[in-house]
Amino acid sequence: MKKMILSPCCRIVKGYCNSCIYDLQKNNIYKFSNTLLSIFSSNGEKDEIIFANSPTADDNNQSKFIEDMKAEDLCFEIDDSNDFQSINTKISYTPQFCANCIIDRDAKSSYSLKRCEELIAPLLCEAICFRYFDPLSLDTLLSNLSFFKESTCRSIEINFTPKQVVSIDDCLKLKEQNERIFKIILFSQANNQIITIGTDLTIQYSKENLIDEFQCGFVSDFYMNAQTQFYIESKNHNNCLYKKIAIDRKGKIKNCPAMNEEFGTIDKECEDLRSIVQTHSFQKYWSISKDQIEVCCDCEYRYACHDCRCFLKDKSNIKSKPLKCNYNPYEES
Ligand code: SF4
Numbered sequence: 001m002k003k004m005i006l007s008p009c010c011r012i013v014k015g016y017c018n019s020c021i022y023d024l025q026k027n028n029i030y031k032f033s034n035t036l037l038s039i040f041s042s043n044g045e046k047d048e049i050i051f052a053n054s055p056t057a058d059d060n061n062q063s064k065f066i067e068d069m070k071a072e073d074l075c076f077e078i079d080d081s082n083d084f085q086s087i088n089t090k091i092s093y094t095p096q097f098c099a100n101c102i103i104d105r106d107a108k109s110s111y112s113l114k115r116c117e118e119l120i121a122p123l124l125c126e127a128i129c130f131r132y133f134d135p136l137s138l139d140t141l142l143s144n145l146s147f148f149k150e151s152t153c154r155s156i157e158i159n160f161t162p163k164q165v166v167s168i169d170d171c172l173k174l175k176e177q178n179e180r181i182f183k184i185i186l187f188s189q190a191n192n193q194i195i196t197i198g199t200d201l202t203i204q205y206s207k208e209n210l211i212d213e214f215q216c217g218f219v220s221d222f223y224m225n226a227q228t229q230f231y232i233e234s235k236n237h238n239n240c241l242y243k244k245i246a247i248d249r250k251g252k253i254k255n256c257p258a259m260n261e262e263f264g265t266i267d268k269e270c271e272d273l274r275s276i277v278q279t280h281s282f283q284k285y286w287s288i289s290k291d292q293i294e295v296c297c298d299c300e301y302r303y304a305c306h307d308c309r310c311f312l313k314d315k316s317n318i319k320s321k322p323l324k325c326n327y328n329p330y331e332e333s
């Protein structure tokens, strides 16, 4: 007998009025009304298989929904005898002290990037994001990046101030000089757009205005991320601040560059970042997952949406909804 199942790379996230199917392989999100949820049932096992049942007779909405899902490869038919396993979305812990690092710079930044790299290296960070709030020459940028040539970091993202003029050729030159650069973001653009060059360079044009560290934490479709690692992290930790370290433009060590809490400065006196990031106060936000946040806990986007803990609807409530979100999951749409 044939059965229809949800693709193993897909997950259903239920919200208050609507739900979403996240395609964790293609990084796509499909929203649908909760009135269609009855189509799905599970086998109730650990590696859950979600079945898409036959539509109720004469229910055109259900029939159309199943056809749409088939067209997007969100579900397909299997034989009863097929042994099928869903993808693993259980968290696994890595030995890294921090997984990602933000390094902010402006024209007045005087802290040493060499010292910065020496201190960050023992944390085993995988990803570094440089954010430049003032324009700089490509030569200066390349010299900045040269300190990270031997680092443990595997990927580098660069965010340029809107005042910086950057051509595609410049981006290619940067990539040529430093293979680790995988993403370049240009702000204050007419439209949001993503261009992929080759297999491992993305140039992102954003309508937002990155003039300082406070222009962060925006919530929109454009910033949603439906990928396995992010989905897993969102279910278990704060998906922005977990295993993050930031060096602000003055060289202050922080969990988030826009937050007031600071943990010393990148200078000769600072000997070890591991002991700093392992303190309870540094990790204050790390265990706050989206399921604990007011309103977000009922939102179908909660495992794809960055959880800003710096800009809050209610500053006195550490678990209140991100300030820069206007979405209302309690509204039928
Ligand atoms: S907590 Fe908010 S402001 Fe801080 S890095 Fe995350 S999104 Fe940006």
Ligand code: SF4
Pocket: 219, 295, 296, 297, 299, 300, 301, 302, 305, 306, 321, 322, 325, 326, 327, 328, 329
């Ligand atoms: S911030 Fe919360 S309510 Fe807004 S889209 Fe994200 S998860 Fe939903």
